[in-house]
Amino acid sequence: MSEHNRHRRLLYWLVGILFLLAAAIFFVKLRYFDFSLDNRAGFFYRADASVSFDPEPGKEIRISISLPNRRTSGYSVDPISGGEKQFRTELQNGLRRAVLELPPRSGRQTVSYRFRLIPRAPVAEAPAAPPPVDSKLLPNEVAAARKAMLAAIDPENKLAPAALVTALLRALGTASAVERQPFTRQSGVAGTVEAAIAILAERGWPARPLRGIFLNESKIQQQPTLFLDVWYDNDWHVFQPNTGKPGLPEHFLVLQRKDSSLFEVSGAKNSSIRFSVTRVPAGAERLNRLRADIIGEHDLGGFTLFSLPASQQNLFKRLALLPLAILLIVVTRNVVGIQTMGTFMPVLIAMAFLEMKLLPGLISFLLILTIGLAIRAWLTRLNLLMVPRISAVVVVVILLMQAISIGANLLELPDFMGVAFFPLIIIAWTIERASTTWEEDGAVTTLKQLAASLATATVSYLVLASGYLQYLLYTFSELNLIILGVILLLGTYTGYRFTELMRFQPLVKQ
Structure with missing residues (x-):
């Protein structure tokens, strides 16, 4: 018993040190390095x-x-x-x-x-006026194709410039490769922009490609995005090639706007x-300067999250809330007493919901789970060994994901096309475990555990989707020491879970 008490006191000392260390770093950042609890600050x-x-x-x-x-x-x-x-x-x-x-x-x-x-x-x-459109002679088939395209869009030559450009971009977006061949050999958005520039020259409107990037942390890496810049009414006007919508999106940085290359x-x-x-x-810059002065730029000058490449920082920002979600799982299982299909399955499913949004994610997950359980029940009748059976379920899940993506593409439901972000093996094991629980404990127990898993995944999604919490736990990463300390303390909890108190409540009343 004394050995047990000694280890328990050691644990309490460790947790206390973690709390004090986190509080000290947190205070120094706020007090001396201009860090802010407001994610909209400098x-x-x-x-x-x-x-x-x-x-x-x-x-x-x-x-x-x-x-x-x-x-x-x-x-x-x-x-x-x-x-x-x-x-x-x-x-x-x-x-x-x-x-x-x-x-x-x-x-x-x-x-x-x-x-x-x-x-x-x-x-x-x-705005600087561009030079006149080059009026050099074109092959007859190209000139005829330009006139035919404009006649189909604006037969009476009455459309306003913005309406004409929008209609042209939408027509080019749905045109076949044969219809676009006189103007461009490129495909996709680049081909649409090149063809639009050639066709608008028929009206004497100069146009040019415009490229830039989104100031968006959700994309770990991104390729330059292409827009169309058209001159009319003594000004340049930007259009999105895939939709024809005028104007630049919010938080977009233009990198190339003239004829020079990106x-x-x-x-x-x-x-x-x-x-x-x-x-x-802004406080990270001051911290970096002080760190460089003390330990040298060429020594340990890069020993901070804010010195990592931007793509790596974005990746760690996605992972910043995982400790908090894991703490939620610990509380759910050890204190509340809710049983889920797998310990960390709800967190992994919630991370997939981040890519798909919550409602499309729930619908896709339930669809895969329902069909997968039905096929797993049929496989049971074949008396297969466990490894081939689970392998068959994995293949079925892959086929279901492909089918959902194809259907979402045909129905123009882009949110459902992110179904590939679901953890494949985790879903296959969830189907296997749910089927086994159904056979051993009945349908009611299985449905309760699945419902508890989805509820926990939903709460985890709400935690992971919080931009403010992400800012807080990434900027003040020392707060993870407090989360670690709480998890260690919960590891010593041996009392009744809330669900057990509800079960035993009639005995207490008696």
């Missing part, structure tokens, strides 16, 4: 432009990346340490570009240019670019 965006390429043997490599306009973008753009530090900023044709020159290399290479975007008030500038790579081939964007509290 912040800046950190962006990584990662260029991948295959070097050509013996050739020097030159990389050039277009940067946003400091005056009109609403952000001050400054390079930061990390990535390739040899980048320099050059002014080319009035546009700022980040340029990097490398000696000959071999093998697939990836270099990153990291920059900071600090919000500032944009400066309005008078990025260029010479001395290499098969080049591509991806961007990662994350939001960083």
